[in-house]
Amino acid sequence: MTTLPTLDAARPASRPTPAGHPLAGAVAAEWTKLWSVRSTWWTLLAAALTMAATSAQLAIYAVNANTDEDPTVNPGVRDVGEVVAGSLELTQYVVLALGLFAVTSEFATGTIRTTLHCTPSRGRVLAAKALVVGAVTFGAGLLLGVLGAVVARPVLGGWGRAPLGGTVVDVLACAAYLALVGVLALGLAAALRGAVLTLTVLFAALMIVPLSLQEPDITVLTRIADAFPGVAGNHFLAGDTEPYPAAVGLLLLAGWAAAALALGRWALARRDA
Numbered sequence: 200m201t202t203l204p205t206l207d208a209a210r211p212a213s214r215p216t217p218a219g220h221p222l223a224g225a226v227a228a229e230w231t232k233l234w235s236v237r238s239t240w241w242t243l244l245a246a247a248l249t250m251a252a253t254s255a256q257l258a259i260y261a262v263n264a265n266t267d268e269d270p271t272v273n274p275g276v277r278d279v280g281e282v283v284a285g286s287l288e289l290t291q292y293v294v295l296a297l298g299l300f301a302v303t304s305e306f307a308t309g310t311i312r313t314t315l316h317c318t319p320s321r322g323r324v325l326a327a328k329a330l331v332v333g334a335v336t337f338g339a340g341l342l343l344g345v346l347g348a349v350v351a352r353p354v355l356g357g358w359g360r361a362p363l364g365g366t367v368v369d370v371l372a373c374a375a376y377l378a379l380v381g382v383l384a385l386g387l388a389a390a391l392r393g394a395v396l397t398l399t400v401l402f403a404a405l406m407i408v409p410l411s412l413q414e415p416d417i418t419v420l421t422r423i424a425d426a427f428p429g430v431a432g433n434h435f436l437a438g439d440t441e442p443y444p445a446a447v448g449l450l451l452l453a454g455w456a457a458a459a460l461a462l463g464r465w466a467l468a469r470r471d472a
Contacts, residue, residue: 225318225327229301233331238300243339246293247346253286254347258354265358279361280369283347284436287373294339294377295401298332298384302463303394321467325389329382329460336381340374347373369436375449376432379456380405383428386459390466404455405429428455 233239261277305311318324348370352361388397405428412424424430425442428451435448 221318221320222323222327225323226330228314228317229324229327229331233297233301233335236304238304239297239335242293242296242300246290246339246343249293250286250290250343250347251350253289254282254351255354257282257285258351258359261355262358276358276360277355278365278369279348279351279355279359280366281437282351282355282359283344283369283373284433286347287376287436288433290343291377291380291405292398292402294336294343295380295384297336297339298381299388299394299397299401301328301332301385302388303392303397306392307394322464325386325460325464325467328389329385332381332385333378337374337378340377341370343377344370344373372436376436376452379449379452380428380432382456383452383459386456386461386463389463390459392466426451428452431455 261274261282264274302311305314314324315321318327348361348366352359384397384401387400388394391397391400409424409427409430412420412427422442425434431448431451433448434443435445435452438445439448
């Protein structure tokens with residue numbers, strides 16, 4: 200007697216639904232965490248206020264210098280992009296908080312354990328954080344660059360100009376600079392874990408150490424200072440050709456960001472959360 204196949208046996212096996220890429224899920228989680236805390240919004244507001252105030256102040260300085268009786272201090276007509284780039288010297292320390300707190304806040308509250316439980320790969324966690332922080336700081340850089348240009352242009356008056364092509368390039372350069380500085384902060388925060396220590400190291404690397412090396416006006420020390428991230432970024436923003444092209448400055452800054460991520464990845468792998 201032949202046994203008829205059951206309905207379940209006759210039904211063809213369903214194909215498994217392909218899972219999404221693990222990194223995509225980690226990125227989605229980091230994106231949600233970043234925008235779900237009020238500190239992100241307060242940081243962006245503080246960055247906008249700092250950029251507006253600094254751009255206005257630098258524009259006023261330029262106007263005052265051009266109207267000074269001493270012609271040797273007159274800078275002449277300035278591009279708005281120069282003012283925007285100069286404003287980043289202070290504004291960057293507000294923006295890099297996004298990268299810093301993306302790690303240090305989790306260590307401080309202990310939520311890093313939950314993060315690593317959901318995504319056991321520590322390299323994947325850091326990569327996801329880097330992608331999110333880089334994207335957010337780049338977008339913030341675009342908005343801040345436009346804000347700085349809008350504020351500075353009327354203040355400069357006849358002593359300023361804002362060619363469309365050049366201004367767009369300057370705003371994009373500012374966004375790229377802030378994105379790399381944000382990732383640099385993230386990598387150092389993953390390695391150092393503490394917000395105060397990380398901010399101290401960043402301040403030293405971006406400003407204090409290079410200025411100390413440049414102060415004696417000794418060629419070899421100045422060349423060493425040119426390799427530091429803050430100085431390299433400034434050469435990139437200014438479009439310098441000396442001591443190296445602007446593109447080299449961008450590559451140097453990107454190299455520092457990559458090295459910081461590698462250091463953070465090494466520290467995360469070697470130490471418990």
